[in-house]
Amino acid sequence: MIIESAERKNQYIVTGGKKLNGEVKLSGAKNAALPMIVAACLGEEYTTLRNVPTNLNDVKTLVNILVELGADIIVKGDVVACKRGGFPNHLRAPEKSSSIRYSLLLLGLAAAFSERLSLPLPGGCKIGDRKYDLHIHGLEKLGARIEEETASLFIESNGLKGSNIEFYLPTTSGTENIIIAAALAEGRTTLLNANTRPEVMQLAELLNAMGADVSCKNRIVDICGKNQIKGGIEISVMPGWDEAVTYAVAAGITNGEIYIPDFNTKYIKEDVRHLNMAGVRVFEWGSSLYISGKSKKNPFDLFTAPYPGINSDMQPIFAALALVADGTSSIADLRFTDRFQYVSELKKFGADIVSFGNTAIINGGQHLKGSHVNATDLRGGAACILAGLICEGQTTISNVEQIERGYENITTKLTSLGASIYAL
Incomplete structure (x- = not known):
């Protein structure tokens, strides 16, 4: 079932000065949903995924790629049912595969079969050197043959065999690719220095329910290969922790108060620690998360790290928070040293921010004015929205398809909280 794309909007118009208040419900986590969709196609029977953010461009693209390659996928609202079907029924994946990084998982899926x-x-976000050498290294250790061509990767497998694999750097999608491929390999695979963040843990939970044998903890993944994976189960995609942090920062910088139902701090403890240090009060009450931005905002020093540290995805969001802090903040990205393209866009608002190497320095408390800016990537675009919420006057954000790769219905959700934002 091909997912039709909605009419594409080219710009967001944001008018600053509104406090955000009220309830915001999270969508399913994109970075959990995408590998789960691919893994569900290992099954001989339909596996049903609930709470899938099916309005996201990346989800639509991945589903459509898999369908075009013969997988049987049914989409109804936020429910996606998947099984192998005839995958892969073509030798070459469609060209749209180049638009999303998670298409790399199709290599592991093909090799498994x-x-x-x-x-x-x-592709994906243009945030510097995002290598795929670890994907190739791991799949070749399992016995796949891979050729790097000018504009493509070719993989061939005559049956995979379990192996001991060690990554020189923990990679989320690389870990997921090896898990998917090794699920049908002969024997046991042990992956050391894996990224065992929450999305990877849920992938293991899904596969085990489908009939695989995956153990995942403390940067080590063990997979005992099976001859067949039945599937035929149901599971809900975890809520988007990245979305939660973004809306928490939005409440903080606008001096507002919001709550997020059916969510807690389990997966964002380090993010919450920095939010609280910065003066954004975050606490659990019952089954909800409450955020208050009424306190004075303090400067902070932040560096990204593999889970349970702060994910590189969030450093542009924290940069927006630093804009309202009373003092100088620093942010160092230890994963993607070039993830500071958004800095030039924040400068257009009048922000006092500079970047060099893998670090950004932000002098907060400047008077910001609306501007015409560009979403350089997914999180950089979100940072521009956040800056627009606190600016004097109107902000126009272009290239918003980048934002819509990872934030489902963001204008609708922000509007429900009292923001002045609409798509054009």
């Missing part, structure tokens, strides 16, 4: 596939080089 002892098939061949040519994949256009993957």
